[in-house]
Amino acid sequence: MKQTRRNIRRLCLVLCGLFVLLIGYAAFSIMTYGNRWFTSAQNTYARQKKSDVIAGDILDRNGIILAVTAEGKRQYHQDAAVRSAMVHAVGDEKGNVNNGAENFFSSHLYGFNMTLLERLGFAVRGEKRQGDHVYLTVDSRLAAYTASVFPGDKAGAVVVMNYETGEVLTQQSFPNFDPENITYAVRNHPKNPFLNRAVQELNAPGSTFKIVTAASALDAFADAVNRPFQCTGQLQAGLRLVTDAGTKLEEGVITSHGQLNLQRAFQVSCNNTFARIALQLGDEQLRKTAEAFGFNDNFLFRDLVVENSSYPTENRNEGEVAWTGAGQSALTATPMHMCLIAAAVANDGVMMEPRMLVKTVTPLGEVRTQGQSRVYRQAIPAEHAAVLQQFMRSVVTGGTGTAAAIPGVKVCGKTGSAEKDTQENTNAWFVGYLDEEKSPYAICVVVEDAGGGGSVAAPIARKIFMWMLENGYAD
Template sequence: MKALRRYLKRVTAVLLLLFVLLGAYGAYSLHTYGNRWFASNVNTFARQKKQDVKAGNVYDRQGYLLAASTDNSRLYAEDAAVRRAMVHMLGDTTKNVSNGVESFMSVYLYGFRATFLERAQSYFAGVKRTGDSVLLTADAKLSAYASSLFPSGKAGALVVMNYKTGEVLCELSFPQFDPLSVTESTKQDPQKPFYNRAVQGLYAPGSTFKIVTALSALENLPDAQTRAFQCTGLLQLGEHYITDAGTRLEENKLTSHGQLTLRRAFQVSCNNTFARLALEIGDEQLLETAERLGFNDNFLFRDLVVENSSYPLKNRTDKEIAWTGAGQSALLVTPMHMCMITSAVANDGVMMEPMLLSQVLRADGQVREEFAPRAYGTVMTGEQSDVLKEWMRAVVTGGTGTRADIAGVQVCGKTGSAEKDGQEETDAWFVGFLDEEEAPYAISVVVENAGGGGSVAAPIAKKVFEYLLGEAAR
C-alpha cells in the first residue's frame, strides 16, 4: 500500500510539473508570438472586443502619422505617396493586405495589453477606450522616395534594413495602391497589388545566392581563395548545359571567363565556376550552409510575418546541385530574407531578426513597452564576412554591380538575374550594403521580368544609398 501511495505521489508530482511547464510555455508563447493569435481571423473573441475600442495611432520612426482613428473610421497619411508606399507594411482595416501592422499589431492597437485599472477607468467614465499607439522603425519619407525610383508598371520589392540592429526602414511591394481608393479594378489587377512581395514573395535568387555558395566554399575548401579555377563557358551534365550570360549555343556563341580566382568568379558572376563549386562542395555541405543562413527554417519573428525560404531537398541530381550553386534550381527566397543574409555579411557574421516595432505608447503618450534588437544568430565567422565584404566591394568597383558605385563611399553588393520557368525575361536583383559606420544600411531590390540586376536593380540601390547617406550627414 505504501508503495502505491509513493507511486501516486510521483505521478501527481510529474503531472503537476508538466502542467506548470505547459502553462509557462503557453504564457511565453502568448507574450512572444501572441500577435499572430490576436491578428487571426478565427479569433472571434478578439474580433468582438475590437468593436469596443478605438484603435491607436501608427507612427513612423520620425513621428510621422501613418494611421489614426476617428469614432467611425480609420484615417491614413495625408500624403498619397506615403499612403501608397506604406500600404503593404501597414495593411488596412478591410484586410485587403493580410499580416500588416493593422492586423499583426492589433494586440497593441486595440488595447489588449491595457491594465485592469485602465480598462476600469474607461468603463466607469462611460467612454470608448482608446488602444495603444505604435512607433515603427520604418521611414515614411524614405519609403515614398524609394517607391518613386521603381520602374513604372513593374512588380517587385525593395527592403532596407539597419544591419546592426535589424530595424526595417523600408518594406516596399509593387505594384502599390492607395488604401483610400480601392476599386474593383484594383481587386482584379493580375499583378496582385494586395500581395506583399517584400515578405511573402518567393523568388529564385539568381546570382545573389552566390553569396551562400561562396561562404560554403570558404568553409569547406581550404584552398578556395588561392586556387585557379577554369571557366570553359560550358559545363555539360548529361544532355544539359550550364552556361554564362551572353552564351547562345544555337548561334555557337560562347561566353568564357578563362582562368580566374574565386574572387574574380564572384566579381563577374561566373555560373560555370559556381556550378562546379557546388558539385565539389557537395549538396549536403551546401545545404548545411544555406540552412544556417535561414533556408528551410520556420521564421517566427516578433514583429512581422516572413514567408519561409526553401532550399530543395528532393530530386537532387548533379544538374540540380550545379544550378543551385549558381542560384537557380528550385531555390526560393523572399526579398526580406536576402536582405537579412546581406546584412549578416555587413555585420561581421551576425544576422539580425527584422525589427519593425520600436515602442508602444499608451493613450496618454507614456511608453508602455520598448523593444530591443534580436539576433537571429552568428551565421559565419568575422574572417569569412571580411572576405565576402571585399568580394562584394569588388563587384561594385569592377564587376557586374558598378552602377551601384558611389564615389568616396564603400558600397558592397551582388547582382542577380534570375530565370523563371523558361521565361525569356529574368528577374533583376541587387543586394548590397554601405560599409560605413554612420550609415549601416543594407538593401534588397528585385524587379520582376526586367532583365539584368546590374542594369536595372543596382541603380535603384545607388539612389537609395545616396538618400541614406544624405540623411546620415545631417
C-alpha cells in the same frame, strides 16, 4: 504502505513540475508569438470586439502619423503618395494587406493587452476604450522616395534594414495602391497590388545566392580563396547545360571567363564556376550552408510574418545541384530573406531578427511595450564573413555591380539576374550594404521581368543609399 506514499508524492511532484513547465511555455509563446496568434483568421472573438474600441494611431520612426481614427473612420496619411508607398507596411482597414501593422499589431491597436484597471477606468468614465499607439521602425520619407525611383510599370520589392539592429527602415512592394481609394482596377490588377512581395513572394534569387555558395566553399575548402577554376563558358551537368549571361548557343556565342579564382568568379558572377563549386561541394554541404543562412527554416519572427525560403530536398540530380550553386533550379527566397543574408555578411556573420516595432504607447502617453533587437543566428564565422565582405566590395568597385557605386562611400553588393522561363524573362536583383560605421544599412532590390540586376536593380539601390546618406542616415 510507506513506499506507496513516496511514489504518490513523487508522481505529484512530477505532475506539478510538468504543469509549471507547461504554464511557462504557454506564457513564453504568448509573449513571443501572441501577435501572430491574435491576428489568425480563426480568431473570430477579436474581429467581433474591434468595433468596441477606438484603434490607436500608427506612426513611423520619426513620429509621423500613418494611420489614425477620426470621426469613427480609419484615415491614413494625408499625402496619397505616402499612403501608397507605406500601404504594405501599414496595411489597410479592410485587411486586403493581411500582414501589415494594422493586422499584425492589432492586439496593441485595439487594446486587447490593456490591464483590468485600465478597462475599468474607461468603463467608469463612460468612454469607449482606446487602443495603444504603435510606433514602427519604418521611415515614411524613405518609402516615398523609394517609390518615386522604382520603375512604375514593374512589379517588385525593396527592403532596407539596419544590419546591426535588425530595424526595417522600409519594406515595400510594387505595384502598390491607395488604401483610401481601392478601385475596381486595383482589385483586378493582374500583378495583385494586395500581395506584399517583400515578405510573401518566393522567387529564385539568381546570382545573389552565390553569397551562400561562396560561404559554403570557404567552409569546406581550405584553399577556397586561392583554388584556381577554369570557366569554359558551358558545363554539362547531367542533362542540364550551365551557361553564363550573354551566351547564345543558337548563334554560336559563348561567354567564357577563362581561369579565375573564387573572388574573381564572384565579382563577374560566373555561373560556370559556381556550378562547378556546387558539384565539388555536393548537395549536402551546400544545403547545410544554405540552412545556416535560414533556408528551410520556419520563420517565426516577432514583428512580422515572412514566407519560408526553400532549398530543395527532392529530385536532386547533378544538373539541379549545379544550377543551385548559381542560384537557379527550384531554389526560392523572399526579398526580405535575401536582405537578411547580405546584412549577416555585413554584420560579421551575425543575422539579426528583422524588427518592425519601436514601441507601443498608451492613450495616456506611457510606453507599454519597447521593441528589442534580437540575434536570429550566427550564420557563418566572422572570418568567412570578412572574406565575403571583400568579395562583395569588389563586385561594386570592378564587377557586375558598378552601377551601385557612390564616390567616397564603401558600397558592397551582389547582383542577380534570375531566369523565370526564358533568358529574356528575368528578375533583376541587387543585395548589398554600406560598409560605413555610421551608416550600417543593408538593401535588397528586386524588379520583376526587367533584365539584369547590374543594369536595373543596382542603380535603384544606389539612388536609395544616396538619399539616405543625404537625409540623416550618415550621422
